[in-house]
Amino acid sequence: MPSVNGEDEVMARPIGVKTAKAKAKRPMGEEGKNLQELRQMWEIKANDLAMKDKLSKTKLLDNLLAKTEPLSELKVALKNKLITEMLSK
DSSP: OBOTTSOBOOOOOOOOHHHHHHHHHSOSSOHHHHHHHHHHHHHHHHHHHHHHHHHHHHHHHHHHHHOOSOOOHHHHHHHHHHHHHHHHO
């Protein structure tokens, strides 16, 4: 664009709204770092799910052991299975 002084001057255009949003959504760090953080979060989540599963099995076994009335065959089999799982680990 010609300027008032007769010099050719390149003016920087402001970025558009879509470009600004796309730029804001891009990751700031390296891709490897983000992947490593994602893997760490996945490991934590997997460990958390394993602990929740173990806790639920423990609660179920506690409930089965606490019952005073005779258990059905299915409940006895479940109790024995849970006990062997707990002892094997």
